[in-house]
Amino acid sequence: MRKHSRRFREILQKVEHNKLYKPIDAIDLLKDLSNVKFIETIEAHIVLNLDPKYADQQLRSTVVLPKGTGKKIRIAVIAKDDQLQSLNEEADIIGSEDLIQDIKNGYLDFDKLIATPDVMPLIAKLGKILGPRGLMPSPKAGTVTTNLYDTVKQFRLGKLEYRVDRSGIVHVPFGKLNFSSADLMINLIALYNSIDKNRPSGAKGKYWKSMYLSTTMGPSIPLDFLMMKENII
Template sequence: MKRSKRYLHLLSKVKHPIYPPKEAVMLLTQMATAKFVETTEAHIRLNLDPKYSDQQVRATVLLPHGTGKAIRIAVITKQSNIEGADLVGSEDLCERISRSSIDFDCLIATPDMMPAVAKLGKILGPRGLMPSPKSGTVTTNVAEAIQAFRKGQIEYRTDKTGIIHVPFGRVSFDPEDLYANLVAIKQSVEANKPSGASGQYWKSFVIATTMSPAIRLDMQQWI
């Protein structure tokens, strides 16, 4: 793959194959040279085989400093007086989604609506939007769920190769805030280690911005 001069210049700043996490975050913020505010991303490879149900990770984490991104929240429910959501509906919203009209970033559903939502799995699943009790998106306490996601709660999961991709802020954040968010993700992934995991759990943990090279973290040097 041909790399741009900008990318190669940034790559030259990564002097070591592995960095202490706090130092890696500082370096990452110095590498953001795009003309827009880049998102900071964590890419975590775990020693898991997701084809087995007991080797899958799906959970949520509340980032103490949020993601820096405004999200649109949709709610499928028969409850009335739902506040804080961008879209609210029941069968009508399910019908809208069935036409692949997806204009939201987070979908919350009440348990009584899940039979209808389940029919939308082929549309919602590939987009990572299928509600689940594990992710806090199937609940009777809709107001609490909306508030949590507004404050910076995000869902993450292993993909088909056992990798977790999760944003943890923007390069405009204070490095200390980015680091705090990163620590929250690391602790959450540890706390949600699946029962089928064996051997060394962490294989690699790298961070990058939208447009930068990746920086690999030393898992033994968290502060």
């Protein structure tokens, strides 16, 4: 059985686990409960009626959080030299075959890798390096594109990828606790709408099963997610 710290046990007592919280109330409660010395990330954990072992029940997409993620990310771009000129200062790292070689030699000082379709055959040989770290560019993740400038800008502003895990759960960070409750709510609604819109074709019956909000060091709050669908926040 997992053991919790005294700090965690004390704040856990302030959560009514047999209650489904209104989304805005859950956000406010997590902000009130936070008592650590750093700014926590707030996450949504969504249980869907999906079995990802079937191809038509897999969920993988992207969403642009209107209020951003609150996290600064280093973005690398691999493309032909003539396509890199348009990026100016949008990307942190740019390169072509030289950057591919650097990655092959162990350089991984970036959080997101974006590439154009014409260089993907060259990047494919880096699959064993990039794949386990979730850095391999993919059309489904929005990181393989012919529009480098706009794509880099979107990820800089708050675009992120989400996918369902093996147990049918989606885990998505959607901001920092120093965001206003209203801004966090806007991000959460954008995430809810995106997951609802991208319902896999093989999903049958009830799609949404349950939803929880939590923070880096905080408890899990059960959410009445139907209120977002009914515009009750």
